[in-house]
Amino acid sequence: MNYRLLALDLDGTLTNSQKIITPKTRETLLEAQRQGLRLVLASGRPTEGILHLARELQMQEYGGFVLAFNGARVLDLAAGEILWQQTLPPDRIPVIAGLARQHGVGVLTYLDGAVLTETPEDPYIGIECRVNGIPCRRAEDFAAAVTGLVPKCLMTGDGDHMAVIEPLIREALPDLSVYRSEPYFLEIMPKGVDKARTLEQLLRHLGLIRQQLAACGDGFNDVSMVAFAGLGVAMANANPAVLEVADAVTLSNDEDGVAEAVRRYML
Numbered sequence: 328m329n330y331r332l333l334a335l336d337l338d339g340t341l342t343n344s345q346k347i348i349t350p351k352t353r354e355t356l357l358e359a360q361r362q363g364l365r366l367v368l369a370s371g372r373p374t375e376g377i378l379h380l381a382r383e384l385q386m387q388e389y390g391g392f393v394l395a396f397n398g399a400r401v402l403d404l405a406a407g408e409i410l411w412q413q414t415l416p417p418d419r420i421p422v423i424a425g426l427a428r429q430h431g432v433g434v435l436t437y438l439d440g441a442v443l444t445e446t447p448e449d450p451y452i453g454i455e456c457r458v459n460g461i462p463c464r465r466a467e468d469f470a471a472a473v474t475g476l477v478p479k480c481l482m483t484g485d486g487d488h489m490a491v492i493e494p495l496i497r498e499a500l501p502d503l504s505v506y507r508s509e510p511y512f513l514e515i516m517p518k519g520v521d522k523a524r525t526l527e528q529l530l531r532h533l534g535l536i537r538q539q540l541a542a543c544g545d546g547f548n549d550v551s552m553v554a555f556a557g558l559g560v561a562m563a564n565a566n567p568a569v570l571e572v573a574d575a576v577t578l579s580n581d582e583d584g585v586a587e588a589v590r591r592y593m594l
Contacts, residue, residue, distance in 0.1 A: 330593050331539040333359070334367040334394070334526055334552055335585060337380065338458075339545035340562055341368070343581045346458065348383060355586035359593055360389035367529065369394040369522050371508055371548055373437040373479075374402060376459025397548055398525030399478035399516060410532065413517040414476035419503065421470040423480050423515055426499055430492045432484035432513075434469060436477045437461075445469045451483035451511045479516050486510030508548060523551035541593060543577070543585055544569055560588045 335341045342348055348356075360366060366386050368377050374395040381393055386404050393402040400412040415423075420436075427434035433452050435444040442456050447463035456463045466472035482489070482496065486509075493513055497505040504516040530540060542549075542556035545565040553559035554572035561573035562584045570576060575592070578584035 329539065330364065330541045330558060331535055332365050332367060332530070332533070332541070333589070333593065334369045334522070334540065334542040334556065336544040336546060336549045336552075337368060337370040337372060337377065339564060339580050340543050340549070341380070341580070341585055348380060349583055349586075351583045352586040353384065355583075355589050355594075356384050359589050360385070360391075362594065364589075364593055365389060366391040367394055367526070368392075369398065369526070369542075369544075369549075369552060371397045371514065372459055373461070374400060375437070375440050375461045379460065392529060394522060394525050394529075396478040397514075397516065397520055398522045399520045401525060401529060411528070412478060413520055414478050415480065415503070415515070415517055417473075417476070419500065420473045420477075420480070422500070423482075424470040426496055427469075427482055430482075430484075430488075430495070432482045432488070432492065434480060434482050436469075436473060436480045438464075438473065438475055438477060443469070443472055449483055455481065455483070455512070478520075479514060482513040482515065483511055484513075489513055506547075508546070521551050522548065523555035526552055526555065541588075543588055545580065558592060560592075 377393050390405045401410040403410050433446045433449040435442050441462045441464040443464050443466050444452050445466055447465050504518050508514050538557035540556045541558040542552045543560040544553045545562040547566050550568050553569055559573045561569045561576045563579040577588040
């Protein structure tokens, strides 16, 4: 099959354990783009936490796309514009803030290129800022400071505590999607946000079919896109749920697994 689009998760897939793209993987993806393959970086990260990797891969030049917030926002890099996005209902922000206070956990969102939170000293919020390379901005009143539409909120806390409160938060927010992406991160998203659904929209936008899409992933939030793609590739380090739905398994993210898959199936 002539694959035209390649969707790549970032953490645990495209980047190695040091959160960088190795030279081998970078050169392989540049060669693939020169041959006509278009890239999609599909991640739970905010837009600002993805763009530096897109620049490194010269995706603007080759007409690539960014799917941020697990697909809640889609950016066309060549046009420099948001194609579409889903956001949290504004009236839910005070409810989310109240639940965070009630259960003694941190809460953050992403606004104007920064992580917005009442508790920037929270070590888990510090992790989110460092991974994405964006600053933390303190808000005296979180809900009042969220003045624009936001695609996601994130609650943070000790993993054991988050495991206890996750079902309680889900019960309190039945109209939203609530799940943990890390033991210490509880994602709160609009209902129905999903990498596969967003990729399906992108394929329609581009006039392509599912069989022309390949996808590589490792985490629970990659299951849907790996299952949906015409060629779904699991990393050797992938969650068992990803391995179960994949068409193929490549090397780990620390062994240039993405480069291996691209050379084997797409070049």
